[in-house]
Amino acid sequence: MRQSGNNLPLTAPHVADRSGRPRGLAGLFLSLCLALAATAGCVRGPTQQDVDQSNNEQRLASQMHREGNKPGAFEHARRALELDPENPEALMLMGVLYQERNNLPVAEDYVRKGIAAFIDRNARGGALAEARNFLGVILLQREAHEEAFEVLRESAVDPLNRAPHNAWGNLGLGYLQADRPEDAVEPLREAVRSQPRFCVGYHYLGQAYYELDQLEEAERALVQATEADETCHDEPRLQNAWRLRGEIRARLGHREEAVADFERCIELGAETPDGQACQRMLGGQP
Numbered sequence: 001m002r003q004s005g006n007n008l009p010l011t012a013p014h015v016a017d018r019s020g021r022p023r024g025l026a027g028l029f030l031s032l033c034l035a036l037a038a039t040a041g042c043v044r045g046p047t048q049q050d051v052d053q054s055n056n057e058q059r060l061a062s063q064m065h066r067e068g069n070k071p072g073a074f075e076h077a078r079r080a081l082e083l084d085p086e087n088p089e090a091l092m093l094m095g096v097l098y099q100e101r102n103n104l105p106v107a108e109d110y111v112r113k114g115i116a117a118f119i120d121r122n123a124r125g126g127a128l129a130e131a132r133n134f135l136g137v138i139l140l141q142r143e144a145h146e147e148a149f150e151v152l153r154e155s156a157v158d159p160l161n162r163a164p165h166n167a168w169g170n171l172g173l174g175y176l177q178a179d180r181p182e183d184a185v186e187p188l189r190e191a192v193r194s195q196p197r198f199c200v201g202y203h204y205l206g207q208a209y210y211e212l213d214q215l216e217e218a219e220r221a222l223v224q225a226t227e228a229d230e231t232c233h234d235e236p237r238l239q240n241a242w243r244l245r246g247e248i249r250a251r252l253g254h255r256e257e258a259v260a261d262f263e264r265c266i267e268l269g270a271e272t273p274d275g276q277a278c279q280r281m282l283g284g285q286p
Contacts, residue, residue, distance in 0.1 A: 046084045054084035061093055073097060088117035092131055095138070104142050111135045129161035133170060140174045148174050156190070165195035172204050181211040192224070199225050199232035203241040210244060219248050239268040243278050250281070 046054065061076035074097050080090035091114035098107035111134055118128045132155035139148035149171060156167035172188035175181065185208050191201035202225035209218035222245040226232050246261030258281075265278035 050083045051087075054080045054087045054090065057083065058087055058090040058093065061090065065093065065096070070097060070100070086113075086117045086120065088114045088121065088123065088127070088131075091117055092134070095134065099138060099141075104138055108135070108138050108142065111138060124160075126158070126160050126162040129155045129158035129167070130163070132158075133161075133167040136167065136170055136174070140170065140177065145174055145178045153187075156187070163195070165191045165198045165201060168194065169198065169201045169204060172201070172208065176204060176208060176211075181208040184208040185212075192228075197229040199228050199235065199238060199241075202228055203238060203244075206241065206244060210248060215248050215252055219245060219252065222248070234268075236268050239265055239272060239274045242268065243274045243281075246278065246281060 057076045057080035061073045061080060064070075064076060065073035073093065077090050077093045077097065080087050081094070084090070091110050095107045095111035095114060098104075098110060101107075111131065115128065115131045115135060118131055132151050136148045136152035136155060139145075139151060152167050152171040152174065155161060156164045156171060158164070161167065168187045168191035172184040172191060175184035175187070185205065188201055188205040188208060192198050192205060195201070202221045206218045206221035206225055209215070209221055222241050225238060225241040226245075232238055242261045242265035246258045246265060249255075249258035249261060262278040262281050266275050266282075269275045270279065
C-alpha cells in the first residue's frame, strides 16, 4: 500500500546509503553504456549520405519495376533499406514486390512498416492515403475484411488522397466479396462520383445492383461501365460487364440488345469463362 505523507519515515538515511553503492552502480551503468557504444550496441541512425543514397537506390528500384525487371527492383530496394531501414517508398515497393509474388504476409508487414514510416516523417500529399489503400487491398486478399474496410475508408476520406475513387472502389469490391452488396452500393457510387470515367467502378456498381435484383439500376451502371471512357469499350478486363449486361437485358426482355452484348463479350475472348458463358447464352457451344 502506498504510504501517505504523514506515514513517511522520519529518520534520515545513513551517509553511506547516499555515497556508497548507488555511486558504484551509477559508474557501472555508465561503463556499460560506453562499452555498448564501443561495440555498436547503441544503434545510430542513417547519415544524410545514407539517406540520399537510399533514395537513389529506391528510385532505381522503382524504375526497374516499371520496366518489368523485378529481380533488379528487388535488389535495389533491398539496398535502399540497408542504407535507411525506414525509407517509406522502399518499404512500400518491397510490399508491392512480395504481393506480386503472392507472399501476402511479408507484403503486409512491409506495407505496415511503410505506413508507419510515412507517419513518422510527416509525409505530405497523397502518399499515406495511397499506402493505406494498398494495405486495404492486401487485407482483402487475405480475407481480413473488417480491418480492410476500416483502412480503405480511412484512405478514401483522406482530403489529401489524389485518387479517392481507387479506395472507394476497393471498399465496394470488398463488400461484394463479403456477400454484402447492400453495403457496396454507397462506396461504389462515391467512386464513380469522384471519377466519372471509372469504368471498373461502374462495373462493380452494376454487379451490386444486380445482386440486389435492381435490374434497371444495374443496366444503367453497366452502360457506363462500357461507355464512361473511350478505352472501356475494348478493355478485355471488362468482358464480364458485357456478359452481365446481356443477362440483365435478356431478363428485362430487351432481346436484340442482349444479343449484341453477348456477341461483344465473345469478341473480347471466346475461350475465357465469360466468353464461353456468352456463347451458351446465344445457343452456341463453347
